[in-house]
Amino acid sequence: MPKITELRGLFKPFTKPLHRQWKWVWQEKGKFNEPKLTIPKAFEGRQLNIIDPLHEPDPNALPDESTPWTSPTRHPMFEYLVPPLPREQHPLFHHDRPVFLFDSKTKLHAGNIHPTKNQKLTFIGFVCLFKGVDQACLLTKTIPFYELPQSIKQNLDQVTIPNQDDLIQSYIRQSIAYDATKEKLPRKYTPLKQRRSFRVEYSIPRPRQMSILLENTLSLCESLGGRYPDLFKRNLYRNTPFYTTFERYGELVHLRKKNEYILTSPTPLSPIVKRLYKLEISSGDSVNENLGVHDPNGHYVMQGNDYKFLNMYPVYPTIDLQSEQLYQDGDEQGWRMKKSNEYVHTTFYVSNDELIHEATTDERLARMVMFAFGTALVQARQLYPNGHLTKPVTVQSVFLLDELFHFVVFQLNTLNYNETNDQRYNYVWIDKDNYLYDNRPSMVMHNPLYGTERNLQRYVLEKLKYNPEVFQKFLALYLQGIK
Amino acid sequence: MYSLIRNHVARVLQQDLTAVISPLSRSITANIPERKTNDDRTASNSQQSPKIEKTSENKVPWKANVVEMPVAMGPQYIIDNYREHREGGFYCDHRIIIPEMPEQYTVKPFQTRKSGGNHPDTGRKEYRRVGGGLKKTWLWIDWMRRGPTEGPPLVERVIRIMNSDCHTAKVALIGHGNTLRYILATENLKVGDLVKTSGEIPKNPVKASEGDAYPVGALPVGTIVNCVEDYPGQGAKYAVNAGTFATLMKRVDNRCILQLPTKHEISILEQCMVTVGRLSNVEHNEFIYGKAGATRLMGIRPKLGLFHPKTSRFGRRPFRPKPILVITGEKPDYPNVIKLEHPSLDPYR
Numbered sequence: 001m002p003k004i005t006e007l008r009g010l011f012k013p014f015t016k017p018l019h020r021q022w023k024w025v026w027q028e029k030g031k032f033n034e035p036k037l038t039i040p041k042a043f044e045g046r047q048l049n050i051i052d053p054l055h056e057p058d059p060n061a062l063p064d065e066s067t068p069w070t071s072p073t074r075h076p077m078f079e080y081l082v083p084p085l086p087r088e089q090h091p092l093f094h095h096d097r098p099v100f101l102f103d104s105k106t107k108l109h110a111g112n113i114h115p116t117k118n119q120k121l122t123f124i125g126f127v128c129l130f131k132g133v134d135q136a137c138l139l140t141k142t143i144p145f146y147e148l149p150q151s152i153k154q155n156l157d158q159v160t161i162p163n164q165d166d167l168i169q170s171y172i173r174q175s176i177a178y179d180a181t182k183e184k185l186p187r188k189y190t191p192l193k194q195r196r197s198f199r200v201e202y203s204i205p206r207p208r209q210m211s212i213l214l215e216n217t218l219s220l221c222e223s224l225g226g227r228y229p230d231l232f233k234r235n236l237y238r239n240t241p242f243y244t245t246f247e248r249y250g251e252l253v254h255l256r257k258k259n260e261y262i263l264t265s266p267t268p269l270s271p272i273v274k275r276l277y278k279l280e281i282s283s284g285d286s287v288n289e290n291l292g293v294h295d296p297n298g299h300y301v302m303q304g305n306d307y308k309f310l311n312m313y314p315v316y317p318t319i320d321l322q323s324e325q326l327y328q329d330g331d332e333q334g335w336r337m338k339k340s341n342e343y344v345h346t347t348f349y350v351s352n353d354e355l356i357h358e359a360t361t362d363e364r365l366a367r368m369v370m371f372a373f374g375t376a377l378v379q380a381r382q383l384y385p386n387g388h389l390t391k392p393v394t395v396q397s398v399f400l401l402d403e404l405f406h407f408v409v410f411q412l413n414t415l416n417y418n419e420t421n422d423q424r425y426n427y428v429w430i431d432k433d434n435y436l437y438d439n440r441p442s443m444v445m446h447n448p449l450y451g452t453e454r455n456l457q458r459y460v461l462e463k464l465k466y467n468p469e470v471f472q473k474f475l476a477l478y479l480q481g482i483k
Numbered sequence: 484m485y486s487l488i489r490n491h492v493a494r495v496l497q498q499d500l501t502a503v504i505s506p507l508s509r510s511i512t513a514n515i516p517e518r519k520t521n522d523d524r525t526a527s528n529s530q531q532s533p534k535i536e537k538t539s540e541n542k543v544p545w546k547a548n549v550v551e552m553p554v555a556m557g558p559q560y561i562i563d564n565y566r567e568h569r570e571g572g573f574y575c576d577h578r579i580i581i582p583e584m585p586e587q588y589t590v591k592p593f594q595t596r597k598s599g600g601n602h603p604d605t606g607r608k609e610y611r612r613v614g615g616g617l618k619k620t621w622l623w624i625d626w627m628r629r630g631p632t633e634g635p636p637l638v639e640r641v642i643r644i645m646n647s648d649c650h651t652a653k654v655a656l657i658g659h660g661n662t663l664r665y666i667l668a669t670e671n672l673k674v675g676d677l678v679k680t681s682g683e684i685p686k687n688p689v690k691a692s693e694g695d696a697y698p699v700g701a702l703p704v705g706t707i708v709n710c711v712e713d714y715p716g717q718g719a720k721y722a723v724n725a726g727t728f729a730t731l732m733k734r735v736d737n738r739c740i741l742q743l744p745t746k747h748e749i750s751i752l753e754q755c756m757v758t759v760g761r762l763s764n765v766e767h768n769e770f771i772y773g774k775a776g777a778t779r780l781m782g783i784r785p786k787l788g789l790f791h792p793k794t795s796r797f798g799r800r801p802f803r804p805k806p807i808l809v810i811t812g813e814k815p816d817y818p819n820v821i822k823l824e825h826p827s828l829d830p831y832r
Contacts (some may be wrong), residue, residue: 110643194617195617250543315640316545316549319658319662321659
């Protein structure tokens with residue numbers, strides 16, 4: 001018979017509240033230690049395929065000869081019962097070679113380094129100069145210049161349309177306020193404060209705003225068709241697909257995009273830098289060109305030699321690109337180049353759902369550079385299927401978001417991206433941060449009383465600072481390629 | 484009363500029997516060839532050296548001198564902790580459940596669900612003072628820092644340092660080659676620093692710099708260290724919170740003795756990986772919330788006990804120093820525990 005001193009404390013699981021007792025019981029009895037497999041002594045030395053029904057079958061075991069039963073017919077009425085094909089059985093799934101995908105949503109992280117409040121911008125050698133544009137230039141072997149080329153700058157103010165400033169201000173007002181659509185806008189949120197909630201707003205959605213602005217400015221530019229009848233041969237396409245693959249030092253990069261707006265012309269753009277390093281490139285119309293003519297863009301070659309490519313030592317520039325095995329081979333630009341007489345003139349990037357602060361300028365410019373390179377590459381491959389460029393290919397692109405404009409001019413000089421010794425690089429001219437107007441009247445912080453989108457019509461007329469230079473650049477880019 | 488005593492006696496007998504019989508059963512099963520290495524369940528793959536690809540192609544300029552190693556964290560981590568991984572989600576913390584765990588390591592932040600202090604199986608309250616608060620995004624941190632055992636070390640660059648909702652220390656995004664991963668940032672880590680890991684144990688101790696990871700046997704006595712593993716290749720376990728560090732006290736044969744932040748000493752094998760330095764966010768314990776609402780937003784519910792009687796359980800309790808905890812051999816191969824489900828009252832299930 002045990003003594004009372006030995007029993008003290010042992011009756012807890014019988015005296016405590018019921019749910020606590022159950023908890024302890026489940027803790028003890030709710031676990032079941034799986035017994036280890038015991039093979040009888042008679043089978044010890046042999047090599048057997050052990051099948052344990054509690055676990056998954058051994059992959060090295062004997063193959064399963066029983067085949068699953070498949071129904072003899074597949075009626076469309078019962079297709080919903082059939083599970084969809086797994087990703088690996090899709091016909092476009094490449095099992096041998098994955099590819100680095102650059103989409104319209106990838107961000108080159110080099111532009112994502114935001115120093116926090118406590119960190120000062122100390123220059124530790126070359127580290128803080130990480131830029132998304134430089135990463136894109138590494139991938140595409142380009143040299144960037146942060147200005148518009150000289151030949152375009154000279155043509156800036158030469159062609160004007162009467163009343164162009166007033167017309168564009170009216171287009172701005174139309175896009176912001178004076179439009180009859182009223183739709184529910186997506187809910188605003190701030191990442192700074194999680195529980196802050198904004199009111200639901202009904203007004204013009206952003207894609208419509210952008211398309212109003214862009215299409216009206218393009219029709220304004222087209223109104224010069226009386227003076228330059230070549231403008232009527234141009235075409236504007238919407239939502240064309242686009243994909244290419246190119247090889248960079250043995251790694252495939254795949255570009256994929258749906259071009260929102262793309263402007264084509266019957267003749268290709270003439271190259272900006274005509275005489276490259278120690279090589280004279282014969283342009284098509286060599287009769288008119290004299291060797292003695294001063295090339296205003298010639299000094300870019302010398303400037304380009306000073307540019308050093310980015311050295312991101314332990315990190316590859318393809319780090320931000322996702323490796324994909326589901327892609328389509330070949331090039332696609334939305335139309336067959338050989339049959340039609342269309343060459344890409346400009347691509348317009350109109351971002352629908354992005355707010356200005358969602359991506360930095362570096363990321364957007366990097367994206368523009370990559371896709372301009374892609375379009376130029378496709379064009380060059382169609383024109384020169386041998387792989388040897390005689391005349392460089394130029395492509396322009398324009399980025400538009402609310403009031404922000406970026407202009408990019410890309411010139412393709414090589415089709416060789418695998419050798420290190422090749423000294424020919426592509427050139428890119430970037431003009432960034434052009435604000436068409438300022439004091440857009442929808443910032444809640446600045447206008448707490450009328451901060452919502454509802455009351456824009458009341459005061460969109462006041463305090464709108466207009467910048468006429470931006471449209472001049474737009475026009476100059478539009479009129480490239482016309483004599 | 485008699486029935487109670489009989490149950491207790493029966494239980495004692497059962498315990499004695501199992502204590503006697505279990506070693507016998509283990510000795511029987513020890514003769515079986517290790518078929519468990521074929522399964523992915525056990526953690527025996529860690530001892531194998533990972534494949535190291537050193538790209539020495541002269542053609543690719545950005546691949547020169549870069550040591551590539553794949554991320555060590557993978558489905559093994561889930562499978563090791565599979566007791567906490569169930570259909571409802573991955574129960575990684577007493578406050579957080581992650582609904583879907585992918586098959587591979589990702590850098591993408593995860594949306595979590597709060598447990599509210601309730602156990603996911605029984606649905607009953609397990610932990611007090613837990614509930615409410617802001618939403619937390621969980622970052623999958625790589626606890627394993629593996630380095631090449633021969634040749635040049637693995638060099639990585641710090642890309643970003645950020646705060647994490649689920650960890651007190653700061654989290655650094657690190658990249659090398661085409662891989663990105665998160666680790667816990669040490670005190671003086673800055674954006675753009677280079678961080679090394681190597682698995683080599685040379686004869687002379689290595690001059691360690693902050694942020695680098697070495698095996699314990701390679702460091703000199705007296706270094707300050709964090710993210711300590713207990714078994715080599717199992718992931719960091721000790722000194723993992725903000726501002727903590729462990730110190731190397733002694734080296735004995737092929738084992739090292741460290742002092743943990745709780746002043747408890749531990750002896751681990753030489754090959755366990757360890758990072759040098761003190762973890763970031765040193766002022767974490769000096770942070771003053773300012774108001775009760777701040778603690779509520781962190782998910783801490785109020786505490787009772789203002790007017791409860793105080794017994795000898797409260798107050799200053801000086802304890803004797805504990806003996807050194809010696810971690811021997813391989814990680815114990817826990818048997819496969821099958822958890823039974825609580826019977827639910829739902830008649831349609």
